[in-house]
Amino acid sequence: MTEALFREDAYLRQAPGRVLHSGPEGAVLDRSLFYPRGGGQPGDRGRLDWAGGTIAVADCVKGEGGSILLVPAEGSDTPPPPGTEVVQHLDWDLRHRHMRVHTALHLLSVIIPLPVTGGQIGPEKGRLDFDMPEAPEDRQALEDALNALIARDLPVSEDWITDAELAANPDLVKTMSVAPPMGQGRVRLVRIGAGADQVDLQPCGGTHVASTAEIGRVTLGKIEKKGRQNRRVSLHLAG
Numbered sequence: 001m002t003e004a005l006f007r008e009d010a011y012l013r014q015a016p017g018r019v020l021h022s023g024p025e026g027a028v029l030d031r032s033l034f035y036p037r038g039g040g041q042p043g044d045r046g047r048l049d050w051a052g053g054t055i056a057v058a059d060c061v062k063g064e065g066g067s068i069l070l071v072p073a074e075g076s077d078t079p080p081p082p083g084t085e086v087v088q089h090l091d092w093d094l095r096h097r098h099m100r101v102h103t104a105l106h107l108l109s110v111i112i113p114l115p116v117t118g119g120q121i122g123p124e125k126g127r128l129d130f131d132m133p134e135a136p137e138d139r140q141a142l143e144d145a146l147n148a149l150i151a152r153d154l155p156v157s158e159d160w161i162t163d164a165e166l167a168a169n170p171d172l173v174k175t176m177s178v179a180p181p182m183g184q185g186r187v188r189l190v191r192i193g194a195g196a197d198q199v200d201l202q203p204c205g206g207t208h209v210a211s212t213a214e215i216g217r218v219t220l221g222k223i224e225k226k227g228r229q230n231r232r233v234s235l236h237l238a239g
Contacts, residue, residue, distance in 0.1 A: 001066035003031035007188070010099060010207040013092045019084045025069065027079035032068040033088040034060040040119040041098055041206045045091040050080050094123055095207065097237065100215045101126040103156055103208045104235055106192060110200050111145045117230055125221070127234040135223055135231060143220040146235070153213035154193040160186045166203060
């Protein structure tokens with residue numbers, strides 16, 4: 001199993017590691033700075049350096065047995081052999097944009113309190129699909145409410161509960177299409193706000209900013225009808 005450094009500190013940009021397995025398909029390290037794609041969030045990019053070599057990391061995916069596979073960019077050299085000590089360098093600008101979008105989408109699910117049927121995160125924009133039979137009457141009012149939440153500079157933190165505790169509290173789960181990250185005995189919860197100012201709490205394995213003000217201003221795109229009851233709501237980072 002690969003130690004998930006990104007979960008301990010989403011702001012970590014560089015870290016050492018040791019190669020456990022490698023081949024043309026990529027390298028598995030004992031610890032990973034890189035987030036593997038999942039839950040609508042893309043895998044991280046960056047590079048690996050070691051004595052005598054370097055490769056660009058084009059993607060990061062989940063492997064078997066809790067491992068994380070770093071996928072080299074096309075045309076890169078083969079990753080180094082097992083036992084090699086490497087230094088991981090994260091494409092921080094890409095990761096941070098994903099963090100901003102991801103936290104913004106959690107807030108979007110606050111101002112539109114409907115079941116979520118799908119979602120996707122990108123570096124410039126993100127979207128959620130809602131079980132929404134009727135379109136909102138005032139899209140601008142939704143955008144204003146979202147930006148007001150962001151401007152409150154609410155802290156974003158995490159907590160952990162057991163699988164059994166989550167099963168006993170199904171209302172914590174907003175997504176109908178993606179199962180919470182269960183199976184390890186405990187589940188990570190992402191909390192926005194604290195105490196009386198808490199506005200959201202839901203299971204999530206992704207990376208997030210430390211406070212909502214870090215997201216910056218966002219704009220909502222058009223609300224698209226996707227099927228009989230589903231509507232897609234997109235948001236865009238202002239910069």
